[in-house]
Each structure stands twice: as structure tokens, then as C-alpha cells.
Amino acid sequence: MPTFPFSEADPIQFPAPPPKSADVVIIGGGVIGVTTALFLARRNISVTLLEKGRIAAEQSSRNWGWIRKQGRDADELPIVIEASRHWRQLAEECGED
Incomplete structure (x- = not known):
């Protein structure tokens, strides 16, 4: 049986420097933040999405x-x-x- 994919041995890291600018900055990578970013990006609005943990693995994964x-x-x-x-x-x- 596979283990849960998140552990302290696998820290959260972004592999590149943050963008120098964005039209919109969204704080929170839950279902609302991610879909807001998606809908803005579809309109060619530059978006930076910030999340303290893993995308869609915090409260949104528990609250429907x-x-x-x-x-x-x-x-x-x-x-x-x-x-x-x-x-x-x-x-x-x-x-x-």
C-alpha cells in the first residue's frame, strides 16, 4: 500500500524565483483561489498564486x-x-x- 505522499522528508518548495510582477496576487491555493486564478488566466490576466502549504491539500481538501x-x-x-x-x-x- 502506498504511503501518503506528503511528509516532512518532502518539503514544499517552489523551484524558481517569484514573478517580478502580476496583475493579481491570490493568497490561498484552495478550490476558490485556484479556480479564481484559472478564470483570470483564461482572460489573459497575469496571476500569482501564493499558498503556504500544498495546492488543494489544506482546508479545501476537507471542506465541501x-x-x-x-x-x-x-x-x-x-x-x-x-x-x-x-x-x-x-x-x-x-x-x-
């Missing part, structure tokens, strides 16, 4: 509250439905569920 439908106020449902649509689209584009 952003797209749940049950127990929501009715006013929140349109944005939840749109988020679910984007989630499926991103899974399709990435080839990952």
Missing part, C-alpha cells in the same frame, strides 16, 4: 461546504447550482473527478 445544496437558504441555491455546473465542467476539462 461551498457546493452543498441541502440545508441552504433558498436565496443561495442559484449560486450553488452554478458552482455545481462549474465543478462538473472543471472535472471534465482536467480529466479528474
Whole structure:
């Protein structure tokens, strides 16, 4: 059985110097930060994404509250439905569920 891929023996390091400039700097590489960076980059906006740990391995890997439908106020449902649509689209584009 493979071991969990994250350990102190495998420290987090960025292999290059940070960019000298960016149109937008996003702090946090969770689901919201990464998708915000993706949508900005698709519009040719230069983005720098900063994360203290590993991308998508911090709180977003444990919290699915952003797209749940049950127990929501009715006013929140349109944005939840749109988020679910984007989630499926991103899974399709990435080839990952």
C-alpha cells in the first residue's frame, strides 16, 4: 500500500524565483483561489498564486461546504447550482473527478 505522499522528508518548495510582477496576487491555493486564478488566466490576466502549504491539500481538501445544496437558504441555491455546473465542467476539462 502506498504511503501518503506528503511528509516532512518532502518539503514544499517552489523551484524558481517569484514573478517580478502580476496583475493579481491570490493568497490561498484552495478550490476558490485556484479556480479564481484559472478564470483570470483564461482572460489573459497575469496571476500569482501564493499558498503556504500544498495546492488543494489544506482546508479545501476537507471542506465541501461551498457546493452543498441541502440545508441552504433558498436565496443561495442559484449560486450553488452554478458552482455545481462549474465543478462538473472543471472535472471534465482536467480529466479528474
